[in-house]
Amino acid sequence: MSSSVICTDLSHTWPDGTSAFTGLTVTFPPGVTGLIGANGSGKTTLLRLLTSTLQPTRGSISVPGPVAVLPQNLTTRTGTRVAQVLGIEQTLAALAAVERGQVTPQHLETIGQDWDVEQRAHALLADLGLDGLPLDTEVAALSGGQAVLLHLAALLLARPGVLLLDEPTNNLDHPARQRVARALAGWRHGVCVVVSHDRDLLESVDRIAELHQGRITVHGGGFSSYEQALATQQAAAQQALRTAEADERRQHRDLTQAQHSVAKRRKQGARAGENMPKILAGARRRAAQKSAGKLTGLHQQRLEAARHARRQAEEAVREEDPVIRLDLPATTVPAGRSVARLREVVLPHTGARVDLDIYGPQRVALLGDNGTGKTTLLRVLAGDLEPEQGVVEVPVPVRLLPQRLDLLDPDRSVAGNVAAAAPGLGDNRVRAGLARLGFAGRRADQPAGSLSGGEALRASLAVVLLAEPAPQLLMLDEPTNNLDLAGVEHLAAALRTYRGALIVVSHDQRFLTDLHPTRRLRLNHTLSDVDG
Structure with a gap:
């Protein structure tokens, strides 16, 4: 059997008759391949075909050995412990029994060649920033970013023949992203395919495979080499x-x-x-x-x-993606006007203490490691969550765009979702606003449930921005998680023109730099301004 993943004349047609691919042929050789493509180009569909959760309409897939997957949205059973996620719980139990003198053929068979599995597990966890994590820790006690790193460690520890990673650095802070890039750069145990829009991660891969209009083109080297080509x-x-x-x-x-x-x-x-x-x-x-x-x-x-x-x-010649425009006069905030004031606030869950003043049309980048309470702070400012103590004053209309983009009713059209949020706006003004966000003409009548990740983000932005009253304080929580690379650039350009006050939580450093923030805040145990 070949050591590569080979797709030959691959086609997949959905039940409604639309085609994801027709005659797709590609080879993923050993090493790390960064799989990129526009939102809706079919990257997730291809991963599902590689894992056999979808079956091709035509063609064949040759896979060398077992396939391990890190999905974009992790789910873990309640009560699961670190050793269980790592897949070494039974081996550790057998090792403990042998240490007590209970040497049985079953224990030896369970251990196999993994006599040092505990040491290897701790070393791998340390490489990913989870140094000293007890193996009996319940996963529920970990932050979302730590859970992602733990599941990645489990896959790396198992050394599968094929490793598929779907946006592995989403929601990770900058140090954690760097650790993931280092771990994958040293991975040589088979085929690894990484779907990502993280430029730094894509810079460290062996090759870039771009899925565009149902065809894949492979470019040697990292993302910079691909851009030049x-x-x-x-x-x-x-x-x-x-x-x-x-x-x-x-x-x-x-x-x-x-x-x-x-x-x-x-x-x-x-x-x-x-x-x-x-x-x-x-x-x-x-x-x-x-x-x-x-x-x-x-x-x-x-x-x-x-x-x-x-x-x-x-x-x-490639068409330009729809450009997002946020030139909404109703969102304008005069310079010097107070839009948020927090005094002696204690955040729930983390206990972080916050004092904060935001004035005028400031663009604020909210930074902090995973689990420090950035999302909690946004929810407190939005009025969705009460602080444990302290005073919160937000004297202007405020809207929050959450990470999960759960503002949309999937059974309604894009225009219908906006009309529900702004019933007094009228159909003409709703459609004019949607056109500024890339939903011109019939595109405004698409069901929200049929949108790609980037389209869902723009539709959610429409619901937030066109709601009544229009927000003069706009907060976005990890908005680039659902965007392709071109979409990230367009969003940054649009947010630079937004006339209201803005708070953005993101671990995407390039996006934050392109945003040109007027202020950077870091949340740890307290909230403080960051120089530079």
Whole structure:
């Protein structure tokens, strides 16, 4: 069996008849491959096919050995302990029995070659920032980021033949992201496919595989190498399109001139034939028509060929994603106006103490390690959660965009969701607002349940921004988790134009830099300003 994952002539059609892929062929060799693509391009569908949770309509998949998966949304049974997640609970029990002198064939079979499994488990946990974590700890006591790292450790410890990771750095702080990148950079135990929009992580992979319009193109090296190759390719495609358009115009001009020439000769022939015998005139007319038909037919063939070449050139040039625009006058906050005031606030769960003043149209980046209470602080500001003690004053309309994007009713259209949040806005204003967020025309009538991750984010933004009254304090909790790379750039550009006060929680350092925050706050046991 090959040591690579091989997909041959792979096709998958959904029950409604739409196709995810048609004739997809790709090989994932040993090492780490970063799988990228626009929202809705089919990355998750491909992973589900590789894990056999979906079956292809046509084609075949060859997989070398067992497949292990780290899903984007983890679920863990209540009461599960660290050793259980790592898959070493029975081995540890057998080792403990042997240490007590209870050596049985069953214990030896359970242990196999894993006499040092406890030491390897602790070393791997330490590499991922979970140093000193007791193996009998209940997973429920861990933060979301720690749980992701624990499950990743379990997969790395098992050393499967095929490892599939779906957005493994979502919700992780910067140090944890770096640890994941280091762990994967040293992974050489088989095929690893990582779906991610984390540029730093993608920089450390062996190759980039881009899924675009149902086809996969593989580029050697990390994300920077891919960007350079794509830029060169698109420059060539733009030049080819300009050449094809010029040729089409030229062929159209030549055809028009030929048609004028034929029409002119017909008139001249008709006048000359008036004094000829009918038989001779008819023969000359038929010969002229045959010659004219060949001439115009040749030019028409050339024009059709030029049109075909132009259409092919257009397909090679990538369309720009819908640009998000947040120029909403109702959200404008004058400079110096207080939008939030917290005094001696103690956050629930973490016990962090917060004193905070936010004024005018500040763009605030809220930083902090996993589990410090950033989401809790946003919920307190939004009025969704009461502090344990202290005073919270938010004198302006406020809206929170949560991580899980659970604001949308999946059975309603995008426009219907916005209308429910802003019943007094009217259909014309709802659709005008949606057009600014990339939902023009019929796109506003899509069911929310059919949206891709990036579309769901933009639809949720519409619900938040167009709600009545419009928010003058907008808070976003990890908004880039559901966006492709182009979408992250567009969101940052849009938020730079937002006229209200803004608080963004994100572990995506590139996104925060592109946001140009006017203020950075770090939440630990207290809240403090960060220089630079």
